[in-house]
Amino acid sequence: MKKYIYFVLVAMLFVSCATSMSTGLTREKNYPKMYTDKPLTILVMPPINKTVNVEAKEYFYTSMMIPLCEKGYYVISPFLAMDLLKSESAYDSELFMNANLSSFNKVFGADVALFTVINTWSKSTLGNVITVDIEYILKSTTSNEILFNRKGKLSVDTGVNSGGNGGLLGVLVDMAASAINTALTDKVIAARRCNNYVLHDLPDGRYAPMFDKDQNVSAGGIEFSGTVAQ
Incomplete structure (x- = not known):
């Protein structure tokens, strides 16, 4: 019986690995136009906010520049761009x-414009989670083609675990601490976690060491769902 179970587990593992390999996604497979266009300068457009949380637009807009710069792109200062826009x-x-984005190329010198659409932003104190449903769309300002697109739902886990074995009392302490932590969570940090998660798949720009060398780097799905730690 034990041998049978062993062989079943091995077979399941083999099938799982084979499936993963056969469906393996890479940055070039997901975003081939990024490698043909090779954009350098990005204009971050003010996010499109479809939620009742009016401040969500600012959370994402102010936290988008750093991860894009770290990916090797020149990002037009969102603060200067905001005044002109x-x-x-x-x-x-x-x-x-x-619409036609050529005017952003002429005025800002941007190769691409990054649009974000925030569909939901909800905060659960009892569940210690901030849930965001968002879409990222990177469009060429010359051809108007979409070069990069990811959308999905992310949960930012703000739970606190004391690490102790205090039984029921310990659980209650953790629940109370998590509730306070979630209530005080810096929403900009939560937005930054989402940006880092999604833009991690973006092919490296000209100022990054892997520029035009990361075609075979594993990539996540264009549609995603996951949990990130605060």
């Missing part, structure tokens, strides 16, 4: 999502 009545990215 507002003065030109271009603060609402919804107006440009499906």
